[in-house]
Amino acid sequence: MSSTPFDAQHIWHPYTSLLNPLPCYEVVSAKGVNLTLADGRELIDGMASWWACIHGYGVPELDAAIHQQLESMAHVMFGGITHAPATALCKALMKILPQGLDRFFLADSGSVAMEVALKMALQYWQSQSQGKSKHRFVSLANGYHGDTFGAMSVSDSDTGMHSIYAGFLPAQLTVPAPQSSFDGEFNSAELAPIEKTLQQHHHDIAAFVLEPIVQGAGGMRFYHPEYLAAVRQLCDKYEILLIADEIATGFGRTGKMFACDWAGIKPDIMCIGKALTGGYLTQAATITTQKVAHTIGASNPGVLMHGPTFMANPLACAVSLASLKLLLDSPWQHRVNAIEAQLKTELAPAKALPQVADVRVLGAIGVVEMKTEANVAELQKHFVEQGVWIRPFGKLIYVMPPYVIKPQELGQLTKAIMGALMAN
Numbered sequence: 001m002s003s004t005p006f007d008a009q010h011i012w013h014p015y016t017s018l019l020n021p022l023p024c025y026e027v028v029s030a031k032g033v034n035l036t037l038a039d040g041r042e043l044i045d046g047m048a049s050w051w052a053c054i055h056g057y058g059v060p061e062l063d064a065a066i067h068q069q070l071e072s073m074a075h076v077m078f079g080g081i082t083h084a085p086a087t088a089l090c091k092a093l094m095k096i097l098p099q100g101l102d103r104f105f106l107a108d109s110g111s112v113a114m115e116v117a118l119k120m121a122l123q124y125w126q127s128q129s130q131g132k133s134k135h136r137f138v139s140l141a142n143g144y145h146g147d148t149f150g151a152m153s154v155s156d157s158d159t160g161m162h163s164i165y166a167g168f169l170p171a172q173l174t175v176p177a178p179q180s181s182f183d184g185e186f187n188s189a190e191l192a193p194i195e196k197t198l199q200q201h202h203h204d205i206a207a208f209v210l211e212p213i214v215q216g217a218g219g220m221r222f223y224h225p226e227y228l229a230a231v232r233q234l235c236d237k238y239e240i241l242l243i244a245d246e247i248a249t250g251f252g253r254t255g256k257m258f259a260c261d262w263a264g265i266k267p268d269i270m271c272i273g274k275a276l277t278g279g280y281l282t283q284a285a286t287i288t289t290q291k292v293a294h295t296i297g298a299s300n301p302g303v304l305m306h307g308p309t310f311m312a313n314p315l316a317c318a319v320s321l322a323s324l325k326l327l328l329d330s331p332w333q334h335r336v337n338a339i340e341a342q343l344k345t346e347l348a349p350a351k352a353l354p355q356v357a358d359v360r361v362l363g364a365i366g367v368v369e370m371k372t373e374a375n376v377a378e379l380q381k382h383f384v385e386q387g388v389w390i391r392p393f394g395k396l397i398y399v400m401p402p403y404v405i406k407p408q409e410l411g412q413l414t415k416a417i418m419g420a421l422m423a424n
């Protein structure tokens with residue numbers, strides 16, 4: 001069922017026009033890996049609501065955590081107040097984060113977590129004798145870090161269409177996107193332009209910002225762990241903080257708890273979000289080391305200048321804690337590996353098709369890159385008719401299903417993708 005007339009006229013959807021919106025489907029309920037449309041059709045979800053719903057929908061443990069939290073309080077301000085859901089969550093996260101990342105700022109969305117990360121980096125350098133000169137950021141072409149202004153400034157300007165906001169965004173430094181693929185040979189020559197940029201500008205650079213291993217919205221590209229390890233080393237060499245944006249990759253999506261784990265590195269600042277709450281509520285976190293936190297704290301004025309109204313919302317903290325427990329109690333690694341194996345097998349035949357440029361799979365992420373842009377509206381309709389929810393963008397048809405998806409359900413997703421490619 002396409003969008004209601006009211007919706008089409010009055011409500012913006014992500015990255016759409018209100019004059020000429022793409023069709024929209026009304027969902028009335030979601031359970032397990034199924035979305036139910038207003039006309040009664042059931043769709044198998046291939047998107048996990050943009051990386052977030054790793055356990056699927058209507059999850060009894062997560063429902064219960066929210067109900068239980070509601071009995072004491074839904075929300076309370078975090079200024080001058082603390083509460084058990086926040087402290088319990090941060091304690092639990094400390095056990096799975098790279099060791100030494102143990103100072104938390106609880107934000108209300110991924111983009112805001114990125115803004116806070118940028119502020120942390122700026123304040124860290126302002127607090128030192130190097131003073132205010134370290135104020136720029138270096139980031140990767142094809143990167144994506146959110147839609148707020150700071151986050152946009154470190155995202156790829158083409159894929160984020162930043163030209164619309166030209167003149168308003170701070171100019172940052174961009175280095176070429178990683179080229180060595182995740183499981184190919186690592187070509188160390190690709191570090192040369194990065195080293196050159198850092199050599200030239202390190203006096204100005206506060207931090208290097210990247211999505212570890214998977215560049216998501218900028219092209220669903222998977223790059224080599226040695227690249228990430230090398231960037232960590234270069235940041236150390238040139239005294240630059242490393243900000244790892246794990247908002248999409250965190251909580252097992254790539255087959256490791258965090259994508260940084262593939263390279264065994266610890267960033268100075270890490271952002272998490274999306275799957276943090278199991279996709280139930282909006283919450284994210286910016287986490288740093290004692291060194292960064294204490295350096296900021298020891299300076300004048302010493303305060304980190306950020307404080308969202310819904311910071312550390314108790315419902316979001318409670319459901320995040322429950323989601324983390326559910327993940328850790330589950331055979332998540334086995335599930336993600338099984339999804340990876342099945343996606344590799346079932347999407348492999350697409351490689352031979354003339355309209356396909358590449359097929360790649362990492363963890364519970366499967367991508368078919370076409371040679372030309374997809375007609376989103378048409379493809380979307382095809383997928384819905386096939387009983388699946390897959391939302392392509394640009395040249396990419398991709399899936400990142402909830403980890404609880406069954407082999408037969410995943411098979412329906414890959415069958416629908418192969419069918420769409422054959423029909424093209």
Ligand SMILES: Cc1ncc(COP(=O)(O)O)c(C=O)c1O
Binds near residue numbers: 211274
């Ligand atoms: C890597 C990455 N960083 C940041 C964000 C922004 O998160 P949010 O949409 O919660 O603001 C996203 C969202 O897609 C993302 O994929």
